[in-house]
Amino acid sequence: MVHSTQDESSSAREILAQVWGFDDFRPLQEEAVGDVIAGRDSVVVLPTGGGKSLCYQVPALVRDGMAVVVSPLISLMKDQVDALQSNGVAAALVNSTQSEDQKRETAARIRRGEIRLLYLAPERLLSPRTLDFLTSIPISFFAIDEAHCVSNWGHDFRPEYRGLRVLKQRFPEASVHAFTATASERVREDIAEQLELRQPQMLVGSFDRPNLTYRMLRRDNALQQIMGVVEQHPGESGIVYCITRKEVEQTAAALAARGISTKPYHAGLDDVTRHANQEAFIREQVDVIVATVAFGMGIDKSNVRFVIHAGMPKSIEHYQQESGRAGRDGLASQCILLYSGGDLMTWKRILEMGDRSNFDEAMANVNAMAELCSGVQCRHAAIVNYFGQEFDVDNCNACDVCLGELDTVDDPITLSQKILSNVLRLQERFGVAYNVKVLTGSRDQKITRAGHDQLSTHNLLGNESAANVRTWIEQLVSQRFLQRTGEYNVLQLTPAGRELLHRRGTVTLTRAAPSSGGRSAKSPAVDSWEGVDRALFDALRAKRSELATERGVPAYIVFGDAVLRDLARIRPTSIARLGDIRGIGQRKLEEYGEIFLTEIDAYCQQTDLSRDVAGADSPSTPVSTSSPPKSIKGAMAQQEADEMFAKGISIDEVAEKMGRASSTVCGYLSEYLRSAEITDASAWVSPERIRLIEAAIPASEDGRLKPIFEAVQSQQTLDPPISCDEIRIVFTCWQNRVDA
Known part of the structure; x- marks a missing residue:
């Protein structure tokens, strides 16, 4: 039943x-949130990292009653509940690992x-006892x-999910909303039909992930190639x-032997080991997890x-879903x-053993993936186009094609003619x-017995490696000049291929260029670190890990990497400014604000770094004297404090009324x-302290407070000593007088 109000939406x-x-x-989040608030059934497709969870978590705090979230894995439910609770949201889950007492306590709540969001697996939700x-x-x-x-039709069909159609029958007044990262139009329509949704809204976000850099490389000494990537990311996840499971075990062992902190994960491990390895990765006790595709859905x-x-x-x-595990925080990440x-x-062998x-x-899906690997189109464009969307960027600057890491063959048509001619001379039967063997001059017994060593195309590309020739054949397939047919994937020319034989058409063939380190001068990876003090970031990361261990939660639940980078870039001087950083809600500001501010204060005092840096300026940029843009939450708190300061209420009284620490109120x-242009600090600092502070102001030539603090400390004998907050108050009033 649609019942949204303007108040709920705002x-x-x-x-x-x-x-x-x-x-x-984010894009489409607001529309998705609006549909949930209004009680309109919906199907929402947002890529991994696109913020699907907020689309139902925010409305759960707006709407009356309790929201029920259906999730397939215990680990995924637990991570989401931990994250919600860390933000002060009353969320709970019920699963088979809990005791009966725990389940009864949750039921009582x-x-x-008391509970705003309840997480359940589909099997538990559909049990008669739970439904009743x-x-x-x-x-x-x-x-x-x-x-x-x-x-x-989806890529991970689970029969138990079909039973969820009962929800519209048992709860006719409750809306139902389906969320996924990957669904074609056929899958979206099937979801709506199977769940018996009523005139659902269909919201499909862009499938592009611009912060991801894609590279498709011919496998050649895989361990060395993997190590090359891992070594670019020391200490990172x-x-x-x-x-296969065997490849997982071999790769994990080889990485561990080279000093990489790693664990394996696959369905052949016992439950205890598999869970322990996953938890070690989530909690940043190991850097790299080597896994089959059984690993991923439950990772947040x-x-x-x-x-x-x-x-x-x-x-x-x-x-798209597996590579999308990278960069969910929006920061630059690599997909190799x-x-x-x-x-x-x-x-093909694996699928033949299954259904x-x-x-x-x-197999059609496998072939499409093979064409993506060998293709020469921008990787971002190819993925987006596959899902039926347009990609209107000329150069994504975030894939091996657009970064110029592939060398283009000088005369691709002549080279293509040689390959296509060979396919024809083999009567399109292989x-x-x-085809690679014939073109590179192999005298394999099968070839000589068939007389194919006598063909004019035999050894026609004998000066090329077999890997290069295979790549070119696959590129001709991906560009629709050749096609694989039949049970044995026999090569045949397409009509476009026959035209190309007569030099009619356009083709692009490439060979891998020597690696240049994998990043362009202005790649997203460079941009996301711009202005960040790396040593401070590492210090904050260590503090985050310590706090996460104490609380028994994954490190990213304390703060994500994007928040830490902003903290190490902006280096805020107060709780108010720290609260303006995107991704820090009120609960986390109260719980962690002072802790991280102390870390930043200590580091910046040791290194004499500037503070409150605006934007992405370098670490040497002087402190900005103008206020940064306020967030909504920061602006509301600031306004409340401003009204009390204007009435002459003291810092301690304001702190008590707002329930904030004194340093926050300062x-x-x-x-x-600054905003009221106050020039007299005597309402908050004694005249004697003001005189000492103002006498020390010339010690600072660029607006930093540390030189003033050091000068005051060397001169004063007051008890208690003059604090940084008092210096900041006096300096602000002094600056207002100078600027007046």
């Missing part, structure tokens, strides 16, 4: 700012109306995460995906800086895919590997003094 932004520390919704219990509770809406599992880790596929995934849908022609046959009813479609006071 309060969503206030909640976003107060709880999560964000001033604005639900009856008392929930019918007695005011339910605001149901949010179904990983909703592609509903559809048989990364995932290495392998196709925001600061994965690289994802390496040591083998080709079985579909572009899988690749190592592939070979053998990957296609590996997947054959979907075999043809599954696959890639056989930050508010500094902002008030």
Whole structure:
């Protein structure tokens, strides 16, 4: 039932700012939030890292009643509940690992109306006992995460998800909202039909992830290639995906032998070991997890800086979701895919051992993925186009194609003619590997017995490596000049290929260029570190890890990497300014603000760094004397403090009324003094202290407070000693007089 009000809609932004520390919704988030608030059924497709969870978490705090979130994995539910609780949100989960006492306590809290979001697996939700219990509770809406599992056409169909259609029957007044990162139009329509949604809104975000740099590399000494990427990210989190369990074990052991902090993860490990390895990765006790694709759906880790596929995934849908584990925090991250022609046959063997009813479609997905690997189109454009969207950027500056890391063959048409002619002379009866052998001059017994060593095309590319020739054949396939057909993937010319034989058409063939370190001069990876003091970032990261360990939560739940980089870039001087940083909500400001401010103060005093740096300026930039733009939550708190300061209320009284620390209120006071252009500090600092501070101001030539503090300390004998907050207050009033 649609029941949205203007008040509910407007309060969503206030909640976003107060709880999560964000001033604005991401693209499509606001529309998705509006649909949930209004009670309109919806299907929402947002890429991994696009902020799907906020689309139902924010409305849960706006709407009356309790929201129920359906999630497939215990680890994913636990991470989301931990993150919500760290932001001061009353959230809970019920699962098989809990004791009966824990479940009863959660049920009691639900009856008392204390829980705003309840997380359940589909099997538990659909049990008669749970459904009966929930019918007695005011339910605001149901949010179904990983909703592609509903559809048989999706890439991870789960039969238990089909039973969720009962929700519209048992809870006719509650809206149902399906969320997923990957769903074609057919899958979206199937989700809506299977869940019996009523005239659902269909919201599909852009499938592009501009902060990710994609590279598709021919596999050649995979371990060395993997190490090359890992060494670019010392101490940072990364995932290495392998196709088989054996490859996982071998790769993890090889990385560990080279001193990399790593653990394996695959379905063949016992539950205890698998869970322990996953937790070690999430809690940053190991840097790299080597895994099969069984690892991923339950991972809500925001600061994965690289994802390496040591083998080709079985579909572009899988690749988009797996590579999307990187950079969920919006910071630049790398996605490296190592592939070979053998990957296609590996997947064919695996699929033949499974459900054959979907075999043809599954192989079509494998072939599409192979074409992406060998293609020469911008990787971002190719992925977005695959999902039916346009990519209107000429150069993404974030893939091996656009970064110029592939060398273009000088005369691609002549080279193509040689390959296409060979396919014809073999009567279009052989696959890639056989064509490569003939073109490179192999005298394999099978070739000589067939007389193919006598063909005019035999050894025609004998001066090229077999890997290069294979790559060119695959590029001709990806550009639709050749096609694979039949059970054995025999090569045949397409009509466009026959035209190319007569030099009619345009083709691009490339060979891998020597690696230049993998980043352009102005790549996203450079931009995201601009102005960040790396040593301070590392110090804050260590403090975050310490706090996370104390609280038993993943490190990114304390603060994400994006927040730490902003802290190490801006280096705020007060709680008020720290609260203006995107991603710091009110609860985290209260819990962690003083701790991180102390770390920043200590580091900057040792290094004499400037503070309150605006934008992405370098560490040597002097402190800005103008106020940075205020966030919604910061502006509301500042306004409340300003009104009390204007009435002459003291710092201690303001701190008590607002429930804030004195140091926080001093930050508010500094902002008030600056904006109101107050020139007399005597209402807050004694005349004697003012004289000492003003006498020391000439010690600072660039507006930094540390030289003033040191000069005052060398002169004064007051008890208690003059504090940094007092210096800031007096300096602000003095500056207002000078600027008047």
